Amino acid sequence: MSDRREFRDLAPPEEAHETLAGLDLTPDPERVPLAEARDRVLAERVDAELDVPGFDRASMDGYAVRAADTFGADEADPVTMPLVGEVHAGEEPDVTVDEGTVAEISTGAVMPDGADAVVMVERTTEVADGVEIRTAVAPGDNVMLAGADIAAGARALGPGTRITPREIALLSALGVDRVPVRGTPTVGIVSTGDELVRPGESLNSAAGEIYDVNSYTLAAAVEEAGGDPVLYPHAGDDYEEMERLLHEAADECDLVLSSGSTSASAVDVIYRVIEDRGELLLHGVAVKPGKPMLVGTVGESAYVGLPGYPISALTIFRVFVAPVIRDAAGREAPATAxxxxxxxxxxxxxxxxxxxxxxxxxxxxxxxxxxxxxxxxxxxxxxxxxxxxxxxxxxxxxxxxxxxxxxxxxxxxxxxxPTLLGVGEDDPTLAGLLDDVDRPRYLPVGTTEGLRRLGEGTPDIAVAAGPAEPPKAAVNIGDWERDWGLVVAPDADVDSLAALIDGEWRFVNRDTASGLRRSLDDALAALAEERGTDRVTVAEAIDGYELTTKAHESPARKVAAGQADAGLGLRSTAEKLGLDYVSLGAQQVRVLANADRTEKESVLAFERAIEGL
Amino acid sequence: MSDRREFRDLAPPEEAHETLAGLDLTPDPERVPLAEARDRVLAERVDAELDVPGFDRASMDGYAVRAADTFGADEADPVTMPLVGEVHAGEEPDVTVDEGTVAEISTGAVMPDGADAVVMVERTTEVADGVEIRTAVAPGDNVMLAGADIAAGARALGPGTRITPREIALLSALGVDRVPVRGTPTVGIVSTGDELVRPGESLNSAAGEIYDVNSYTLAAAVEEAGGDPVLYPHAGDDYEEMERLLHEAADECDLVLSSGSTSASAVDVIYRVIEDRGELLLHGVAVKPGKPMLVGTVGESAYVGLPGYPISALTIFRVFVAPVIRDAAGREAPATAxxxxxxxxxxxxxxxxxxxxxxxxxxxxxxxxxxxxxxxxxxxxxxxxxxxxxxxxxxxxxxxxxxxxxxxxxxxxxxxxPTLLGVGEDDPTLAGLLDDVDRPRYLPVGTTEGLRRLGEGTPDIAVAAGPAEPPKAAVNIGDWERDWGLVVAPDADVDSLAALIDGEWRFVNRDTASGLRRSLDDALAALAEERGTDRVTVAEAIDGYELTTKAHESPARKVAAGQADAGLGLRSTAEKLGLDYVSLGAQQVRVLANADRTEKESVLAFERAIEGL
Missing domain, CATH: 2.40.340.10 (MoeA, C-terminal, domain IV)
Known part of the structure; x- marks a missing residue:
């Protein structure tokens, strides 16, 4: 087992592409109702089985005539002919246009026998003894002959055509209500980690359970590539059931996907299924992050094992697997990718x-x-x-x-x-402001790291809280204040920073990149000076001072969960979670823009959002 | 009625956009299962309700240690500590790592109490009295702290985010299985022409019936814009039923579409419904082809009447209506349009x-x-x-x-x-060759018109049949022969061109742009010369010589349908339709390429396809 899992001979990426291209995922073609044909791909050529239009068709409202009867007619010298009847769209004509007569006709109506042209209504006047025609027409004028749009027997659409609304139009015109399309490859997705739990189910974090990210993500990516994803139920750590599911998926699908399990036993099950019923074709690709990729067959089905981390799984899927699914579905790579x-x-x-x-x-x-x-x-x-x-x-x-x-x-x-890239401090007011910007991306890396990145020049804005020095060129586009302090459990008797230091309370801190932490350390330094000692000494007296968390609500949530007595946080968080609160001060939150982005539309939108606070 | 239908005051396009933007199509938001959330748009912000990961998580296979115990360890001077247990992914640890001990740990497993770092397995060796550690680690090495990926309370995804596989990944990680998304505007499509028949139903061409093109086409376009199309049954010329359907559609949908009927009575019904239950807001737009566009309301629903011709209906839909549906669905205009x-x-x-x-x-x-x-x-x-x-x-x-x-x-x-634009003669061999080219477009305009367009320089290739002179610069990239003559009904005694001229047979001809017609006229001229007369005279003796059709199979199909005794056509068509045949000669079909396109990939592919004949 162990040497198999070490992936000694990684295949070059070209070989992986070739191996995958050699798998046959192509399903049988099928016929679908016209209403479901959009976005499918024609499996075969469609020829016209009938003339469109199916009859000589008036293309104007007016009068059906024999063209020869109008020769010489003009505004100055009209011809008047008796009206012998009328023909409307959707009616079989019950009139014949003999020499020297006219019949009223609507756009779309069948040309009556005898007539070979239509005079548009605007060039005529109904008079007592018939219709006055004020223009000459030639045979065929304002008439679309049968088959002139498309004739029976003509090639209408070629195989491989992707069906968009305009192809639907032509198929409709030809009366095609069942469309021969390429089949959709079925892709089974088997979840193989013991620790994985489906979203919506309850999670036992203490037992190391995490939500299964790859199953739904791969399903969505399969759909996007033109495949039909089938999610198999989660077998947890029941390896017999997992084996049964892999067999079932292989029987039912053109391709089976799993993503790298961190569990050795689950990996063993996959190897056993491939060895029993198929062939391992490729074992690791020399691509970061493709090392753990497996390609093989199980029965009639293809099998691909993807890396476990979501970003790796989706990357390898997109580069190696999506093209194979697209090929099987008859689709081209998307143009904008x-x-x-x-x-x-x-x-x-x-x-x-x-x-x-x-x-x-x-x-x-x-x-x-x-x-x-x-x-x-x-x-x-x-x-x-x-x-x-x-x-x-x-x-x-x-x-x-x-x-x-x-x-x-x-x-x-x-x-x-994204239109706006922000970095820096985590803040509840900020979260609401971001909702006013179209497609923002905000990386809550803390004040210190945010200002460093702004200095480097990549982000549009950095958000700094508390006493920090921004890069010289940065432009302040707005700020607000927030009240910070200790978020305290209802049953804990912490009413000041001194009480926290002097009592036996479990505390949860923030990491040193955050502005909150910087303010706390300043407050501790001030208190230490009053007491004639140093900051490190008072900090060491706090149980949990070294227990740091990355996000602004995290200490408060640990307090709410009973895992701590007090945490560093904001008044708004204490209120939100219904906890007690000891204010330690007000802190300014500043939004600093990259000097060359102040006129960028998203930055201006964000500036307006701050002004609206 | 009549002055309403004359559209005297056409609105400028900007006014039409404004009027449509003022309609409210936005449906209520809804919650959909995660598996159906792809391509939807978030209706509200999603904040993390839990820490991801939910526990301090080993990110390597190896040994959980107290980092301080490894200080000073290296390859030359390893530290050996006793192994006190193991923790796998998906398990609650049942071991504590006390000072001077290690526990085996798998990637993804919960860090056991006491441990604060992981030493990767590659830098260790299991020995008799424990585990030899050959590197020093710092606290936090190879550990992902709880909430480090995303922390409880953090802003995860903003409102208006379009859900692609990567958003599905984050929602999965957060355990969100019901996703709050913008509703899909429901768009009712009511078919209003008397002459329209749904594809799949039988068509009575003699009564001027045609297949309803716009209903399915608009339905597909609505889907593409992010709406949910509802096709209402076809009422034909039952105006009471049509009125009932319009009311029903207005009750059930956010928007009702119809496309211009050529029938005055059907238009009357639409006006009556708008007048009874709503308001006509706009009546014709000064855009070719938007003149007959109507915008109004019916009850709580919006109503738009589109032009009747498919290309006009789809154009006006795309320019004026699709943006309103996209807005209601929360979508952006597609990037590649x-x-x-x-x-x-x-x-x-x-x-x-x-x-x-x-x-x-x-x-x-x-x-x-x-x-x-x-x-x-x-x-x-x-x-x-x-x-x-x-x-x-x-x-x-x-x-x-x-x-x-x-x-x-x-x-x-x-x-x-298309990759290849061809023009010219219609030919059955050609239709098959086009199947070998990816996305060809072929306009069967006939030999004469095809060569004219090739001379003008737009198409890649022109296909010429019979005795025609190509433009000087054109390059012949291949040719084949076809046998042409008379396709004859089994009960007609036509065994030669002379028999056709001299007998009383109903003939169907091709139009003068076709190479077939040119060859027929040459044959008639030769026969006339033999008889000591001229071509026009012998042609006039043929009943139906002036009855021309546009496509190569059309005369034969008229023969097969009993509408004629003989038609101009090809041997292959006669065989295909099971008709008799009189050969009048062989005709060369030449494929002529635009001189500056001979190296174009699609032209080369087509050239290869001809060589393969």
Whole structure:
């Protein structure tokens, strides 16, 4: 087992593409009702089985005539002929237009026998003894001959045509109500981690359970590629059931996907199923993050095992698996899935392996697209929403220099880069302000790190709380105050910072990047000075001072959950969670814009939102 | 009634946009299962209700340690500590890591009490008395703290976010299985022409019936814009039923669409319903082809009446109605719906009305996009598939010059311009060859017109049959022969051209643009010379010589339908339809390429397809 799991011989990416292309996922063609044909792909050529229109058709309201009878007629010298009847659209004519007569006719009506042209109503007048015709027409004028639109036997639509509303129009005109289309490849998704729980079910975090991210994400990506996803129920740590589900999925689907389990036993089940009923074709790809990718067959079905981390799973799916599903469905790669930009910072890379680097996008002040690497560390789910796509870095490239032009493959054609990129302090007022901006992205990295990144030049804005020094060129576009202090459990007798230090209370702190922490440390320093000691000494007296959390509500939530007596936080959070509160001061939250982005539309929108507070 | 229908005061396009924007189509938000949330738009902000991960999580396989115990350890000087237990992903730890001990841990597992870092397995060795650690780690190394991915209370996704697979990932991680999304506006489509028949039903062409093109086409366009189309049953000429259906649609839908009926009685019904229960807000737009557009309300629902011709209906829908549906659904305009090209020919226009000119696209030899007007005349359904989009021509523009740069609004974001544009003779062998090219467009305009257009420079290829002179610069890229003659009804005694002339047979001819007709006329001329007369005289002796059809199978189909005794056609058609056949000769079909397109990929593909015949 162990040497199998070490992936000794990683296949080059080209080999992985070839192996996948060799799998046969193509389902049988089918016929679907016209109303469901949009976005499908024609499986075969459709020829016209009938003439459109099916009859010689008046294309104007007016009078059906024999053209020869009108020769010489004009405004000055009209011809008057008796009216012998009328024909409306949807009626069989019950009149014949003999020489020297006319019949009233509506647009769309069948030309009556005898008539070979229509005089438009605007060039006629009904008079006592018939109709005065004030223009000459030639045979065929204002008439669409049978088959002139499309004739029976003519090639109408070719195989492989993607059906959009305009193809629906032609199929309708031909009376085609069952459309022969390429089948939709069925893709089974089997969830294989013991620790995974389906969203909506209850989660036991103490037992290391996490929500299953990849199943629904891959299902959505399969749909986007033109496949029909089937989610198999979650087997948890019941390995016999997992094996049964893998067999069932292989029987029912054209392709079975699983994503890397962290559980050795679950991986064993997958290997056993492939060994029993299929073949392992490829075992690891020399692409970061494709190392754990598996390709094989199970019975008649293809099997692909994807990496476990969501951003890796979706990246490998998009690069290697989506093209195979699209091919099977007869679809082309979406047109908008690639954009070009320039690197905002230098990204070094020396692993010597082909790499798909997750990146985010932001427009600079001139509208150029800047590309910045996204790396929140292994397994972060939010990396996916913080990134817009990937840049392919070949194995022999050591670094991408700032300013270098790169091509970004978007995660999907529907991905729109954010209009506003903000970084910095986490704040409840801020969260509401962001709702007023179209497609913002905000990375709550804390005040210190936010200001550092603003100095580096990538984000549009940084949000700083408390006493921090912004980069010189930054422009303050607005600010507000927030009341900070201790969020306290109802049964804890903490009424001041001194009480926290001197009592036996369990405390939860924020990390040093946050403005809240900076203010707390300043307050502790002031108190220490009063007491004639130093900040470190008073801080050490607080049980939990070193227990830091990344987000503004986290300490309060630990208090609410009974895991602590007090936490660093905001008045608004205490109110929201119904906890006690000890105010330690007011803190200014400033929004600082990158100097070259102050005129950017999203920055202006955000500025207006702050003014509206 | 009549003055209402004359649309005296056409609204400027801006007013039409404003009137439509003032209609309220926005449905209530709803909650959908996560598996159905792709492509929907978030109705409200989603904040994290829990920490992700929910626990301090090992991010490597290895050993959980107290970091302080590893200080100073390296390859040369390892530290060995006793193993006190193990923790796997999905398990609640049953071990505590006290000072000087280690516990085995898997990626994804909960950090056991006491441990604050993980040493990756590659830097360790299991030995007799425990585990040898060959590196020092700092607190937090290889551990993802609870909430580090996203913390409880943090803003996760903003209102208005379009849900792609990456948003599905984040919602999954947060355990959100019911997603609050914008509602989908319901759009009722009522078919109002007496002459319309639903595809799939049988058609009585003699009574002027045609298939209803707009209902399914508009339904597909509504879907594409983010609406939910509802097709109401067809009322035919039952006006009471039509009125009932309009009321029902208004009660059930946010918007009701109909497309212009050619029947005055049907239009009366629409006016009556609007007058009874709503308000007519706008009556005709000064846009070609928006003159008959109606905008109003019926009860709580909005109503828009579109022009009747499919290309007009879809154009007006796309420009005026789709944006309103998208707004109601919370969607943005698709990114790819516009392309830039240059006019292939000069298009004159002097009507003085804002115009949406239907155009087709073709790439020239250098890959530049050429834009050519498409106009097959009023009401042609195939105009829609022959065109890729529209160019907006302001009212004060008299003409667009050849070479002028124009912007083309594609009919939908899924529209891909054809790779090959061919024009000319209609031919059954050709139809099969086109299947070998990806996205061809072929306009069967006949040999004469095809060669003229090739000379003008727009198409990639022209197909000529029979004795015609190609433009000098054209390059012959392949040819084949076809046997032409008379397709004869089994009960007709026509065994030669002379028999057709001398007998009393009903004949069906082809139009003068076709190569077949040219060959027939040459044969008639030769026969006339033998008889010592002229071509016109022998032609006049044929009953139906002037009865011409546009497509190669049409005469034969009329013979098969019993409407004629003989028709001009091909041996292959006679065989296909099981008819008798009199050969009159063999005719060469030549494929002539535009000189600057011979290296174009699609032209080369077509050339290869001919070679494969």
């Amino acid at each position: 690639t954009v070009t930009g320039e690197m905002a910072v230098t990204e070094r890379y020396s692993e010597g392996r082909h790499r798909l680097l997750p990146v985010g996008l932001v427009a600079d002040g001139d509208g150029n697209l800047l590309v910045y690497p996204v790396d929140k560390g292994s397994g972060a789910t939010t990396s996916l929403v913080d990134a817009d796509g990937t840049v392919t870095v070949p194995a022999d490239t050591d670094y991408l220099g700032a300013g270098e032009t790169v091509e970004v493959d978007l995660f999907s054609s529907d991905v729109r880069p | 516009t392309v830039t090209g240059e006019m292939a020919v000069t298009e004159r226009y002097s009507e003085g009305r804002h115009r949406l000119l239907p155009v087709g696209l073709v790439a020239d030899g250098d890959g530049n996009l050429l834009v050519y007007p498409v106009d097959k005349g009023s009401g042609a359904t195939t105009s829609l598939v022959d065109a890729d989009g529209t160019v907006t021509v302001p009212a004060d523009t008299d003409y667009l010059g050849a070479g002028e740069t124009v912007e083309v609004d594609l009919f939908s974001s899924d529209v891909r311009p």
